[in-house]
Amino acid sequence: MVLAPLVGVVVGGVAAAVVALAQLVRPDAELLAAVLGVLVVAGLSGGLHLDGLADFADALGSRRDPETMLRIMKQSDIGPFGVVAIVGVLLVDVAALTACVQAGFGWQAILIATVASRLTLPWSCRTTIPAARPDGLGTIVAATVRPITATFATALVLAATTALTWQPHQATQHQAVPHQTAQHQAVQHERVDYQVVRHDAAGATPPTHQHLNTPTSPRPTAATAPTHQHLNTPTSLHPTAATAPTHQDLTPTTWLELTDAAAPTRQDLSTPNWLHLSGGAGAVLLAVAISFLISRTATRKLGGTTGDVLGATVELALPVALLSIALTV
Structure with a gap:
């Protein structure tokens, strides 16, 4: 036996x-x-x-x-x-x-x-x-x-x-790639949006003096008349702080690096x-x-x-x- x-x-x-x-x-x-x-x-x-x-x-x-x-x-x-x-x-x-x-x-x-x-x-x-x-x-x-x-x-x-x-642990290694992909896609989306805003700002035709002083309709009322700020500061040329990506978001290292929770370490890949x-x-x-x-x-x-x-x-x-x-x- x-x-x-x-x-x-x-x-x-x-x-x-x-x-x-x-x-x-x-x-x-x-x-x-x-x-x-x-x-x-x-x-x-x-x-x-x-x-x-x-x-x-x-x-x-x-x-x-x-x-x-x-x-x-x-x-x-x-x-x-x-x-x-x-x-x-x-x-x-x-x-x-x-x-x-x-x-x-x-x-x-x-x-x-x-x-x-x-x-x-x-x-x-x-x-x-x-x-x-x-x-x-x-x-x-x-x-x-x-x-x-x-x-x-x-x-x-x-x-x-x-x-x-x-x-060895393999879950951490596999979870790092989806995290990196999702973060990369989010930042890339912000980069595209910001480039669109800059393209619109560069390609838009600013209103001329004639357009501003020769209205085609009767004189607008106080409720509808554009203010001086509206005529001189187009909103499309200046994205707000809520929509404009920061300099940190546009740096190439942001979407390449992983967080500490997702990044596989040498110990994770060798520990049984x-x-x-x-x-x-x-x-x-x-x-x-x-x-x-x-x-x-x-x-x-x-x-x-x-x-x-x-x-x-x-x-x-x-x-x-x-x-x-x-x-x-």
């Missing part, structure tokens, strides 16, 4: 390739890519883990003594608790992976979650957990992994996950995305926590672990890992 994470790399790698290919063919079909990725993971395991989840759920749902629970787990039929467990796990898997695909982190998420779910097997087979029955898969693999070995495997998976989720890192590391650590929780429950309810318990652990750790990633991408 020590090599179970490597099996997760193979299974998760195939599922990741399917998700990436589905996104490449149909970028707008996020749900389809998520469904295909989950089906590949379930299919490559032969459905054994889902079967173990159903048997374990039926056994716990019966609330019987350990001998009866073990007998229920060996039966080939599936009860209502098993159906609910399988449907609920698959729905969470698809929903969480869809969110990851929409965030552009689809194939990475299914790869990390698959490896993290298989990491539960070394912890579930550590030397402190006995087998629940004298026969079956649990007898073969129970109490075969030392805790130090499981810890070393967890450290390797955490290192690989960190390398996969180490993504700590939210992604926490989601990936959280997926691994939560999977290990699921292993401890189910192992303790199986030991208390059944007297130890079985093959169905191991399968249930893997299937429960997968949606938990995907949720951890989906909530942080």
Whole structure:
């Protein structure tokens, strides 16, 4: 069981390739890519883990003594608790992976979650957990992994996950261009308006003395007669302070420079995305926590672990890992 994470790399790698290919063919079909990725993971395991989840759920749902629970787990039929467990796990898997695909982190998420779910097997087979029955898969693999070995495997998976989720900040870099474009367009609009005003002022024909002293209509009244200021100071020649752009607006550096909030710095482009890192590391650590929780429950309810318990652990750790990633991408 020590090599179970490597099996997760193979299974998760195939599922990741399917998700990436589905996104490449149909970028707008996020749900389809998520469904295909989950089906590949379930299919490559032969459905054994889902079967173990159903048997374990039926056994716990019966609330019987350990001998009866073990007998229920060996039966080939599936009860209502098993159906609910399988449907609920698959729905969470698809929903969480869809969110990851929409965030552009689809194939990475299914790869990390698959490896993290298989990491539960070394912890579930550590030397402190006995087998629940004298026969079956649990007898073969129970109490075969030392805790130090499981810890070393967890450290390797955490290192690989960190390398996969180490993504520098890109949002600041992308947000700087629209800001620069909008500011550039606004100032350019002011420059055009000001040039139009100057063009009108330069091309307009000033009123002559004859025009001012020879009205074609009767003498205007006091309400309509232009004042001396109106005749000598055309409003089109002098833009007001509200409309005239300042010297700072017309300098070429104004629309070229970005504000401090939008300008990308060297630190922004090299600092890792700590939210992604926490989601990936959280997926691994939560999977290990699921292993401890189910192992303790199986030991208390059944007297130890079985093959169905191991399968249930893997299937429960997968949606938990995907949720951890989906909530942080």
